[in-house]
Amino acid sequence: MAEVVFDQASRVYTAGAKPAVNRLDLEIEDGEFVVLVGPSGSGKSTALRMLAGLEEIDGGQIRIGGKNMVGVPSRDRDIAMVFQNYALYPNKTVGENMAFPLKMRGVDKEERATKVRAAADVLGLTDYLDRKPRALSGGQRQRVAMGRAIVREPQVFLMDEPLSNLDAKMRVSTRTEIAAMQRRLGVTTVYVTHDQVEAMTMGDRVALLKDGQLQQFATPADLYDKPANAFVAGFIGSPAMNLFTLPVSGEGVTIGSSELALPRSLRSRISSAGLSRVLLGIRPEQWSVGSSSSADGSGSGVKAQVDVVEELGSDAYLYAHLDDSEATPVVVRTSGRSGSRRGDHIVLTPTSEELHLFDPESGERV
Template identity: 75%
Template structure:
């Protein structure tokens, strides 16, 4: 096992162009499970390939267990990689696929067989060792790919979106298996995914990238509770945090014509930034829903997603209930006035209902309107 350090690591594909990975600083502790997550083009897969030796390091360095990897070939880094497409040999059995890297390393046949049996027992593949990959399900094939990595006993596991080819139900069960297996083996693991739910449920810590830059590196709870900027706030959470650009008032902020009072210390902090408006963030679960006409911000429900134990209300805020009386005036899923609210399941709320919303002041998030940084 080993720790992994990205020290101002950069990758530039075209001279003069924006780096694909821009001065990435990241430390993965020995035995830790770290997830790199971000939208398409964020640089997460490039960073993983830099660590694997599949991409050059154009600036800075990457160290594994203190050893600088610049100029070191992939085969000499003592890492094992699990790919999205499994990369299994169709003409070899499960056992032969798992044993192949050991065979290439010159390990004796008896020792190979013993390591394969041990890995197969861990992964629940003992009964499938004589089958060909075509006779396995997608989840089983992914476990074979992981078994091939496990038998090598590497210092670091690298996983590049290994669940992307699985259906939704199989993804949930397989990600649980991977997380449990990593904790059992205790091998340092760097895992790439575009799915923020996958990242939040699997990683000890999560690194969120965008445009090649690290936005925040923290535990899943810290990412959710204290996002470093508006991008993190809007990316982490399903559904995402509600973000509104609102004017400041003497007592707080004004949202949809309604003043939300803020604590004195928060107002004092805002006053030091010389701004007249702020980006206000409210999680879907931080709203209290009451009947229309009661105290709160009037809103109309446009869509209801019933999920059994929970429901999500997608609607539109208004400065008064009269603003919502005309169907043609209602927004449907975008714009400054769109809002998402989480409620209990079977609440009885239906499309077209008028409701009143009151946010929890303790749960408000405030970001700079231009830089997006947390205030």
């Protein structure tokens, strides 16, 4: 086990071009499970490959256990990598696949068998050691690939979208298994995914990247509750946060034909930032829903019309638009069987004072 540090680490594929990874700073603690997440082209897989020694480090350093990895071959970094492609040997049994890296190292047969049995016990593969990969499900094959990494007892596990080839149900169960396994083993793990739900449910901390740059590195709760900028706010959460660029008014902001009153603490932050317009973020669950017929005419609510209702049993999502602007969508989370129907006119009121404010130019949190 070891601490992993990205210290201003950069990767540039073409001289003069935009870096694929730009001065990345991360300090990953010994035994921590960290997820790198972001959209396609954000640099997350490149950063992982830099750590693995599969990509050169063009600037800065990457350190594992305090040792600078610049120029160190991948085989000498004491890491084990799991890819989305299982890459199992079809002619070998599960046990032989898991033991193969130890065999290549010259580990004796008895020790190989001991390590394989221990890893199989952790992964629930004991009953499958004599089977060939073709007799296994996709999730079981992925566990074999992880077992092959575990038996090496590396300082660091690296996982590059290992669940991408699994169906939705299998991904949910397998991500739970991976997180539980990592907690038991206590090995520093860096995990790459494009799926923000995976990131939020698995990682001790999550590093969100965009265009090769780190946007925020925090716990899942802090990413959700205190996004550092509008990009983080819009990326984290499903459905995404509602974001409105609005003019500032006397008691808050003007949204559509209504004035939305804001708490004094939020108005004070807007005033201190000297903004005449603000990017306001409201998560779907931060709305209460009333009917337009029950509106008191005070202007404190936001008038909208429902376009689509998604009934999910315990919850429902209302996809609506502002009454006076079909181009301005609003998403609302309500309790299941809310009674709202397509075409209904509703009034939305924020239920929390913990709304999110961003500078409309820079996108940074106010």
